[in-house]
Amino acid sequence: MAAPMSSVGKPSAERSPFNTTSFQKKTRSKLISIPGTRPSVQNGQLLVSTGVTSLDYLLGGGLAVGTVLLIEEDRYDSYSRMILKYFLAEGVVCRHELFVAAAQDNPDDILQELPAPILDDVAIPKPVEQPRLSVEPQDSLDAMKIAWRYQNLPKVQSALASSSRFGHYYDVSKTMEPEIRQAAKCHRFYLPEQPTHSSPTHSMRLESYSALLKSLQEVIHREGFDVAAPMSKSRNILRIGLHSLGSALWGDDLCCHDKPRNSRALTTFLYGLRALLRSSLSVAVVTLPSHLIQDRALMGSITRLCDNAIALESFKGSERETNPLYKDYHGLLYVRQVPHLNCLASKLPDHKDLAFKLKRKQFTVERLHLPPDLSETVSRVSRGELAAAATAASAASACGSGSSGNKHLDF
Secondary structure, rough: OOHHHOOOOOHHHHHHHHOOOOOOOOOOOOOOOOOOOOOOOOOOOEEEEOOOOHHHHHHOEEEEEEOOEEEEEEOOOOOOHHHHHHHHHHHHHOEEEEEEEEEOOOHHHHHHOEEEOOOOHHHHHOOOOOOOOOOOHHHHHHHHHHHHHOOOOOOOOOOOOOOOOOOOOOEEEEEOOHHHHHHHOEEEEEEHHHHOOHHHHHHHHHHHHHHHHHHHHHHHHHOOOEOOOOOOOOOOOOOEEEOOOOHHHOOOOOOOOOOOOOOOOHHHHHHHEEEEEEOOOOOEEEEEEEHHHHHHHHHHHHHHOOOOEEEEOOOOOOOHHHHHHHHOOOHHHEEEEOOOOOOOOOOOOOOOOOOEOOOOOOOOEOOOOOOOOOOOHHHHHHHHHHHHHHHHHHHHHHHHHOOOOOOOOOO
């Protein structure tokens, strides 16, 4: 059937209103482009690196901007302090601004201990070379025998690493060059240098936390880290490192008494800190001596007021330091809490047995697994050591239950 003559020769825009459509191509919203950040593939949140690549993988790719990471310190505050220095060193390399607060050590002393960045070709682990078989026939038979025994066993991947590169690598045996460290802008809060205004209605711990929160608020507003601030200059990230909050040096009695007189001082500060970070381009790492806090309910409230929470248990000075099961590690790492950001359910780690170790140049987090037995002799020795360790643990547990004359244990 022919088309009507009235429509012939007219422009296509005047032929019929049905030729137009309301469909418009949706353009991707412009994300904030800041050096040292990347969007999360899970929820689109802006992420920064902690400086420890294995810890970034464990936290879902990194720390989300506007969140708080709580680190429960080990007993000697060795490894938690090291993670804090990794976090600050990553900020120096990425040219982020820093805010360091402490009550024991001067922030300048903490900054002088930052690890030195190393080259990529040195930091990237090289593939393990295959063992070269010897020309001797006996060596060939031994190598073939070991391969036959273990060729069907699943390979254990202990290292935690992502397919995409994020963050930098550092050498803990060296300190960062002063020229690199001084190039970053740092704000310091040292509690002994802060003016005190004692009054009968406000205690010292309330003053210390309120002064810290006020100082943070001033830095965020003055330096333009507010999300609502006008885009007058290029945006940047503020990395906040708060060392050993809740200790007696901050004027807090959480670690001194079973029932502290003012247990809400720290929780009130964390509530205000998280509210302040939610509306700014800032991220905070807080260390806390949780092993000194006796009130478990209070510790649960502190954990819930933070977005991420991990705990470090060092083997130093404990029975596990000499246990053959943990000879390749220096402590255990526990994931207390993961964030729920822009999603109904957060991504939980697919492994719960985690351990950390400090190599000569690097701090890493790995999956905890038993070492393989490579020969009959090693197998017998390992079983003997494990049996002795189990016997000693059983004897210690049954020590206080009475006489141990003819008692035996049934497994």
